[in-house]
Amino acid sequence: MTEAKAGIGILGAGWVGLVTGACFADLGHDVVIRDVVPGKIDALRAGRVPIHEEGLPELLARNRDRLSFTLDAREVATNADLLFVCVGTPPTYSGDADLSAVWTVLDELPAETQATLVMKSTVPVGTGDKVRAALEARGLGHVAYVSNPEFLAEGSAIRDFMRPDRVVVGAFAEADGLALAALYDGLETEVVLTDVHSAEMIKLASNAFLATRISFINEIANVCEVTGADVEEVARGMGLDRRIGPHFLRAGIGYGGSCFPKDVSALKQLAGNSGYHFQLLNSVIEVNELQKRRVVGKLKKHLGHLAGKRIALLGLAYKAGTDDLREAASIVLAARLLAEGAEVTAWDPVASPRDELRGAALCATPLEAVTGADAAVIVTEWDELRDLAREDVRSAMRNPLLVDGRNLLDPLAVRAAGFAYEGVGRPTSPFSALPETEEPEPRVRG
Ligand code: UGA
Secondary structure (H helix, E strand, O other), X not given: OXXXXXXXXXXXXXXXXXXXXXXXXXXXXXXXXEOOOHHHHHHHHOOOOOXXXXXXXXXXXXXHHHEEEEOOHXXXXXXXXXXXXXXXXXXXXXXXXXXXXXXXXXXXOOOOOOOEEEEOOOOOOOHHHHHHHHHHHOOOOOOOEEEOOOOOOOOXXXXXXXXXXXXXXXXXXXXXXXXXXXOOHHHOOEEEEXXXXXXXXXXXXXXXXXXXXXXXXXXHHHHHHHHOOOHHHHHHHHHOOOOOOOOOOOOOOOOOOOOHHHHHHHHHHHHHHOOOOOHHHHHHXXXXXXXXXXXXXXXXXXXXXXXXXXXXXXXXXXXXXXXXXXXXXXXXXXXXHHHOOOEEEEEOOOOOOOOOOOOOEEOOOHHHHHOOOOEEEEOOOOHHHOOOOOHHHHHHOOOOEEEEOOOOOOHHHHHHOOXXXXXXOOOOOHHHHOOOOOOOOOOOOO
8 A cells, every 4th residue: 555645735836836846746745836926827837837947847747747736825725734835035125034925825824724834935043933923823823833944956956855965854843843854755865853943044054154165265266366376276175175075165256046145144134133243244245245346357457447348248147057147146247347338248048137137238149249349258157158268259259358257167278269368266377377398497506
């Protein structure tokens, strides 16, 4: 006899909700996904996926029989055993997390709700207490609450779900936590069963720590630029130390996306609101902001003033593998360059900006974007840009300058192909500066 699978309701058909719903369906559960946007639900019912995430269309299609989509909160809440809250918690002007979508979800729960409420959205520590109080106030005190933060990175979200480093489950009652943990039995991973406050903090602290690593390596890169070291070599050497590890040591243009900027600021605010000044996170944020702008300095170093210069931004998404433009460096850069009087062309293989890059000319190919340009800036590490140092690109540009915000290209090869090159933390290598043909002077013994 096969064990009956839990019925799962997903509240919110964004990145987290869709990936979570599709993956649970793939594990054999019946899943109902609910959203408030009719166009999104219509698209999903028609088999169209509103976001760019590798493998997601196939996963949704493969599990069509176990998945349904609805606008009706009541339908989901009364049929599911587990209700996953996957709504957005964007930053407010003060940097705190905006929980209004979470409260709306709670308001919509019907009195008959029996399901356990599971918080996937990233929320401040203490949210579980507030949700429990709100449930009680609404006569829903019997609804169990579990914190189960998501650790899905865009572009690798399905793999992150199916092969997680860990699953974190925070519960008020151990039995509720164990019941939820059982859902992940098939995934062969460690489940961290803990209290709700700690689960909420594990999520915020993990993102803030990763952001700190990025700001740290970016500052190392900046020091490399003035001291002659190569940050790629430095990161390789550091990463082999098991206590450090190789991940999240890629220097670049600063972190973006809907998570790190929001969560670092939310943790800083959370600490501040509780009377603790989180000094380190202030620097993490400041370094990240400055890192995006350093590109402008590099352009000026080569081009002088930027008024009337044409600059091509190659890659617009905040990282490769996604069409997400939230907190992308491209937006800050385009605005800065336009303010300096530059002309901006832009290309991305999947992201299609609307208002975010107002004033920039969108191009269909990298070659079109660089044609007549005084410089090209690699903003996103798309594979399509790996062979950018080509002759057709060089001859199409008015001035062959490549500013590589992701250290995607090999500086020596790019320079050998006739381009001027600026990476991040990669000054002209001392090896490349050596004369290639000259024999060393014979040493005269005195
Ligand atoms: C991040 C976390 O990695 C996920 O674990 C988490 O679940 C998610 O936030 C979330 O809270 O929902 P994501 O923002 O999708 O995921 O992407 P990452 O791959 O972590 O990259 C974030 C930013 O850091 C990108 O702009 C990326 O280009 C940048 N980055 C990353 C670097 O500049 N250097 C690195 O070495 C790594």
